[in-house]
Amino acid sequence: MQRGTVNDLLAFIAVTEERSFTRAAARLGVSPSALSHTIRGLEERLGLRLLTRTTRSVAPTEAGERLFRSAGPRLAEIEAELAALSALRETPAGTVRLTAGEHAATSLLWPALTRLLPRYPDIRVEVDIDNRLTDIVAERFDAGVRLGEQVAKDMVAVRIGPDLRMVVVAAPACAARRPPPRTPHELTGHECINFRLPSSGGLYAWEFARDGRELRVRVEGPLVFNSLEMIRQAALAGFGLGYLPEDMVAADLAAGRLVVLLEDWCPPFPGYHLYYPSRRQPTPAFAVLVEALRHRG
Structure with missing residues (x-):
C-alpha cells in the first residue's frame, strides 16, 4: 500500500458521507481545496x-460506491480497535x-453531560442535534x-429515560375561544400548530389512544415549525393548540401559562433509548457515558 493511502481513503469516506467537500473539510480540519x-x-x-x-x-460513482461500502466498515473497525486501546489508560x-x-x-443528554464531563476531563462528546431517524x-x-x-431490532438498546406522554396544550385565553374538544376529531375545528417531520418533510399527524383505540389526526393552523421549542x-403566545412532550411544558402547566386538553386521550409510551450496533466494541469512554445515561427509575 502506498504511503498516505489510508489517509486518502479516510478523506474519500468523509466526502462520501457528508456529500460535500466543505462539510467534509471542516470535519477533517483541512481546507476544501486541499481535500479536493x-x-x-x-x-x-x-x-x-x-x-x-x-x-x-457530490455523489459517489459506481466505483466510488463500491469502495465506500468495502473500505468504510473496515476502517471503522480499525478506528474502533485503536480507540479500545484507551482501556490501557487509567482514565477513560x-x-x-x-x-x-x-x-x-x-x-x-445535556443534564447527564453536565454531571459526567467534570469527572472525566479527557472525554470529549459531540452531540449532533437532528430530528431525523439517522443511520448511525x-x-x-x-x-x-x-x-x-423506533429502535431497530439488530441494535443494542439502553433505556435512558422514563415513559413519555404527549399532551395537547393551549394558553388559557386561546382555550377559551371555542368549546374544548371532547374527542381528537374535534381538533379540526381548532387552530393548531403543526410540526414538520424532518425525515419525510410531511406534517406530523397527532397520535391519540384510549381504551385500545388509536387515532391519528391531521390538524390545521396558522403556523408550522420543525422545532418543539418554537x-x-x-402556544404560550396564544397562536393555537400545540402537541408537546408533557415534561417540556410541566413548568408552564404548573404556573397556569398553559392548560391540557384531551388529557384522557394521551397515554404514556416507552421513552428514549440509547442505541448502537451490537457488533460495536465499546471503548471505556463510551461505556462510562452509557452508565451515566442509563435510566434507573
Whole structure:
C-alpha cells in the first residue's frame, strides 16, 4: 500500500458521507481545496473516477460506491480497535459522537453531560442535534437516541429515560375561544400548530389512544415549525393548540401559562433509548457515558 493511502481513503469516506467537500473539510480540519487535491490524487492512482461533482452536490460513482461500502466498515473497525486501546489508560479518554433529537438532547443528554464531563476531563462528546431517524452506522456515530418503539431490532438498546406522554396544550385565553374538544376529531375545528417531520418533510399527524383505540389526526393552523421549542413559544403566545412532550411544558402547566386538553386521550409510551450496533466494541469512554445515561427509575 502506498504511503498516505489510508489517509486518502479516510478523506474519500468523509466526502462520501457528508456529500460535500466543505462539510467534509471542516470535519477533517483541512481546507476544501486541499481535500479536493487529495481526492484527485486518489482517483489518479486508481485510474477511476470515484466522485461525481456538480455545483450543488457530490455523489459517489459506481466505483466510488463500491469502495465506500468495502473500505468504510473496515476502517471503522480499525478506528474502533485503536480507540479500545484507551482501556490501557487509567482514565477513560477519547471522543464519543452521538446523534439525538432536540427534546432528548435537552431533557436527557445535556443534564447527564453536565454531571459526567467534570469527572472525566479527557472525554470529549459531540452531540449532533437532528430530528431525523439517522443511520448511525452510515454516518459513523457511536450511538443515537430514539424512542423505544423506533429502535431497530439488530441494535443494542439502553433505556435512558422514563415513559413519555404527549399532551395537547393551549394558553388559557386561546382555550377559551371555542368549546374544548371532547374527542381528537374535534381538533379540526381548532387552530393548531403543526410540526414538520424532518425525515419525510410531511406534517406530523397527532397520535391519540384510549381504551385500545388509536387515532391519528391531521390538524390545521396558522403556523408550522420543525422545532418543539418554537411550538411551545407559539402556544404560550396564544397562536393555537400545540402537541408537546408533557415534561417540556410541566413548568408552564404548573404556573397556569398553559392548560391540557384531551388529557384522557394521551397515554404514556416507552421513552428514549440509547442505541448502537451490537457488533460495536465499546471503548471505556463510551461505556462510562452509557452508565451515566442509563435510566434507573
